[in-house]
Amino acid sequence: xxxxxxxxxxxxxxxxxxxxxxxxxxxSESDYYLFxxxxxxxxxxxxxxxxxxxxxxxATENRFSVNFQKAAKSFSLKISDSQLxxxxxxxxxxxxxAGGTSYGKLTFGQGTILTVHP
Amino acid sequence: xxxxxxxxxxxxxxxxxxxxxxxxxxxxxEYMSWYRQDPGLGLRQIYYSMNVEVTDKGDVPEGxxxxxxxxxxxxxxxxxxxxNQTSLYFCASSxxxxxxxxxxxxxxxxxx
Numbered sequence: 001x002x003x004x005x006x007x008x009x010x011x012x013x014x015x016x017x018x019x020x021x022x023x024x025x026x027x028s029e030s031d032y033y034l035f036x037x038x039x040x041x042x043x044x045x046x047x048x049x050x051x052x053x054x055x056x057x058x059a060t061e062n063r064f065s066v067n068f069q070k071a072a073k074s075f076s077l078k079i080s081d082s083q084l085x086x087x088x089x090x091x092x093x094x095x096x097x098a099g100g101t102s103y104g105k106l107t108f109g110q111g112t113i114l115t116v117h118p
Numbered sequence: 119x120x121x122x123x124x125x126x127x128x129x130x131x132x133x134x135x136x137x138x139x140x141x142x143x144x145x146x147x148e149y150m151s152w153y154r155q156d157p158g159l160g161l162r163q164i165y166y167s168m169n170v171e172v173t174d175k176g177d178v179p180e181g182x183x184x185x186x187x188x189x190x191x192x193x194x195x196x197x198x199x200x201x202n203q204t205s206l207y208f209c210a211s212s213x214x215x216x217x218x219x220x221x222x223x224x225x226x227x228x229x230x
Contacts, residue, residue: 004160006160009158042223043206043223043224044221044223044224045208045221045224047218047219091160091161093161097216103216104149104151104166104168104212104214104216105151105163105166105176105177106153106161106163106210106219108160108161108162109160110158110159110160111158111160
């Protein structure tokens, strides 16, 4: 079974600075997807960024980018020019790209609470 | 507007009193699933459904039931709730298992 680990329960950053959230995963599959979700105090689940395992290029979405190291099974999220609205819980998640019973299931990490200081 | 709607959003109930959390999506999605979120554990899948009348267990199915009689609806049933089912519940759907997943707004359930 796949596992996702976020080793940083809490992180903090100054407004306008850069912060990196860590995520590692364990899988024997070669075809999969990785995600970062943001959960603000409203508890809504917001997709931040997505990475296909077969793509070597790291995904970027405006101020958000990832460092995808497939061999190391590492998938970190970098937030540049941090804003107060970035404060939230961030979840790393894995989804199998193959068929079978695990297809479609998201496996989540434990989450990292990000605080942004003005 | 594409959305996944859950009800109720907040509920306090007593041990043993059956309850149902409804989930409805308006996107004609085939794949639907339920997750629960607990501190320090992230979100864990309870049940999922590939299509009408096709459901299967996720990682933490004990104490829950589901049904999929219509494509748009996927209710979560707690036949005899217990305090360890106090949690935040999310319904999610996607067109197929490999497509973008849409989450509902969550349902806070407290069992006393």
